[in-house]
Amino acid sequence: MYIIIVGGGNVGYYLSKYLLSEGHEVLVLEKDAVNCARFEDDLGSICVRGDGCEVSTLAEAGTSRADVFIAITNEDDDNLVACQIAKFKFNVPRTIARVNDPKNEDIFQKLGVDSTISVSGLIFQTIEENLPAHPLVHLLTHAASGVEIIEIKLHDRSKAVTKSVKQLKLPAGFALMLVIREGQNPQVIGEETAFKSDDRIIAIAPTGKENELRDLLIGNHESD
Amino acid sequence: MNVVIMGCGRVGAHLAAMLDQDGMKVTVLDKDAYSFRRLPSDFGGTALVGDGTDADMLKKAGIEQADIFIALTQGDNRNVMAAQIAGKIFNVPRVVCRIYDPLRKDVYESLGIEAISPTTVFAELLRERLSEKTKG
Amino acid sequence: MTQQKSKQNKDSGFGKFEKILVPITGLPVDDEALRLACELARKPKSKVHVFHVIEVDRRLPIDAVIENEIEKAERILTHAENVAMEADYEIETDLVQSREAGPSIVDEAVEGEYDLIVMGMIYKKRFGMFHMGEAIPYVLESAPCRVILCRTTALK
Numbered sequence: 001m002y003i004i005i006v007g008g009g010n011v012g013y014y015l016s017k018y019l020l021s022e023g024h025e026v027l028v029l030e031k032d033a034v035n036c037a038r039f040e041d042d043l044g045s046i047c048v049r050g051d052g053c054e055v056s057t058l059a060e061a062g063t064s065r066a067d068v069f070i071a072i073t074n075e076d077d078d079n080l081v082a083c084q085i086a087k088f089k090f091n092v093p094r095t096i097a098r099v100n101d102p103k104n105e106d107i108f109q110k111l112g113v114d115s116t117i118s119v120s121g122l123i124f125q126t127i128e129e130n131l132p133a134h135p136l137v138h139l140l141t142h143a144a145s146g147v148e149i150i151e152i153k154l155h156d157r158s159k160a161v162t163k164s165v166k167q168l169k170l171p172a173g174f175a176l177m178l179v180i181r182e183g184q185n186p187q188v189i190g191e192e193t194a195f196k197s198d199d200r201i202i203a204i205a206p207t208g209k210e211n212e213l214r215d216l217l218i219g220n221h222e223s224d
Numbered sequence: 225m226n227v228v229i230m231g232c233g234r235v236g237a238h239l240a241a242m243l244d245q246d247g248m249k250v251t252v253l254d255k256d257a258y259s260f261r262r263l264p265s266d267f268g269g270t271a272l273v274g275d276g277t278d279a280d281m282l283k284k285a286g287i288e289q290a291d292i293f294i295a296l297t298q299g300d301n302r303n304v305m306a307a308q309i310a311g312k313i314f315n316v317p318r319v320v321c322r323i324y325d326p327l328r329k330d331v332y333e334s335l336g337i338e339a340i341s342p343t344t345v346f347a348e349l350l351r352e353r354l355s356e357k358t359k360g
Numbered sequence: 361m362t363q364q365k366s367k368q369n370k371d372s373g374f375g376k377f378e379k380i381l382v383p384i385t386g387l388p389v390d391d392e393a394l395r396l397a398c399e400l401a402r403k404p405k406s407k408v409h410v411f412h413v414i415e416v417d418r419r420l421p422i423d424a425v426i427e428n429e430i431e432k433a434e435r436i437l438t439h440a441e442n443v444a445m446e447a448d449y450e451i452e453t454d455l456v457q458s459r460e461a462g463p464s465i466v467d468e469a470v471e472g473e474y475d476l477i478v479m480g481m482i483y484k485k486r487f488g489m490f491h492m493g494e495a496i497p498y499v500l501e502s503a504p505c506r507v508i509l510c511r512t513t514a515l516k
Binding site: 002025027040044045048059060061062064065 | 417418419420421422458459460463
Binding site: 056 | 280305
């Protein structure tokens with residue numbers, strides 16, 4: 001695949017290094033000469049000095065034959081414009097923008113960017129996963145199907161304890177997949193599986209409805 | 225008429241003052257409070273410090289009630305981003321944005337954004353002027 | 361330069377070139393550079409290698425078959441072979457495609473363990489200033505071996 005990256009800072013550097021090792025053709029567009037020299041020295045002729053929001057620069061970079069276009073500068077406005085020009089002027093099938101202000105994630109997608117990476121979102125998620133007492137952990141967002149994969153930890157007063165999946169009567173769109181118990185292999189959850197305190201449940205919930213599932217399994221979170 | 229102007233540079237401040245005189249309800253937004261010195265002392269509108277590419281800031285500036293949004297900062301990309309947030313997220317009926325780069329202006333115009341490139345406008349104006357002089 | 365002279369040069373550490381790389385672009389000055397390289401080379405041991413880079417526009421994949429460029433490159437290399445033959449020297453030729461000539465020349469010099477690069481350049485001005493292009497400054501900065509530049513007088 002031909003992948004164009006706008007922004008040759010640290011993220012751009014390691015990303016292009018990785019993509020090259022995967023056998024892709026990579027081109028980095030970077031405004032700063034010093035940053036460009038680092039690519040030239042370490043990774044060969046894969047960096048062009050220029051503004052990735054400029055139509056003429058993108059034309060020379062062969063953007064119209066790019067399969068993926070990734071804008072990862074520190075400026076949200078630059079990332080948005082670069083992706084929009086790539087998508088609407090050069091018909092790049094997949095555009096990805098780094099979003100520095102998490103509010104912009106939704107806005108960028110509404111404005112035509114195919115996917116967004118929110119740096120602060122990723123940091124939140126990692127911290128969330130590492131908080132031991134947190135009952136609900138996001139594992140994965142599957143944007144295309146509007147679904148979240150989450151992990152929920154039951155405690156002794158959780159609603160789901162001693163109940164089976166059948167008894168819980170989950171609304172459509174929710175599903176419980178795996179139960180993980182201390183010292184055991186993960187088990188696929190069936191209709192009759194009954195839950196215990198300290199069970200960790202891997203579940204699917206529609207995006208934005210994670211708390212509904214938590215209320216069903218654990219109880220109203222205000223009472224926690 | 226409610227107007228939100230992003231960018232209180234020479235053009236932004238001048239336009240804000242004119243529309244204020246015309247009796248419109250004007251809000252000017254700029255990241256730098258020092259820019260508001262350009263507004264006339266009898267300016268009757270609102271001046272607000274903030275970033276117009278920030279959706280929350282636009283809300284504070286009354287974007288939800290705005291009839292017109294004009295993006296006039298020095299940055300083409302900031303203007304384009306704010307204009308799209310105003311038009312496509314907050315559904316402001318009339319959005320105009322300044323894009324210095326003529327090629328970028330063409331791209332966004334084809335996407336349905338009303339854009340003006342001072343670069344081409346001024347160059348054309350100069351050419352017209354020069355041809356008048358030569359004729360005279 | 362005569363055989364004797366190059367022997368003298370050898371004594372000064374200059375002239376024991378065993379592998380010489382001559383990057384060419386198809387300009388008349390390349391002939392001068394190549395003749396010089398042949399003189400500096402010591403028969404029968406030394407090798408002269410002529411190298412031409414087709415710089416592929418990023419609009420095209422790196423391995424694109426650009427027929428007119430390839431034809432042109434082959435003509436340039438054949439011409440170089442003839443020039444060398446006139447100088448009574450047999451050379452090797454090589455053709456590569458890359459994004460930028462400079463790094464390709466340096467890579468070849470490193471991998472092939474050359475001890476000299478001889479390049480021709482023309483006198484050129486850009487925006488009123490003397491201009492060497494992209495490849496020559498890169499080679500001068502990054503080449504692992506000696507570099508000799510052969511600059512012509514102003515060319516039209």
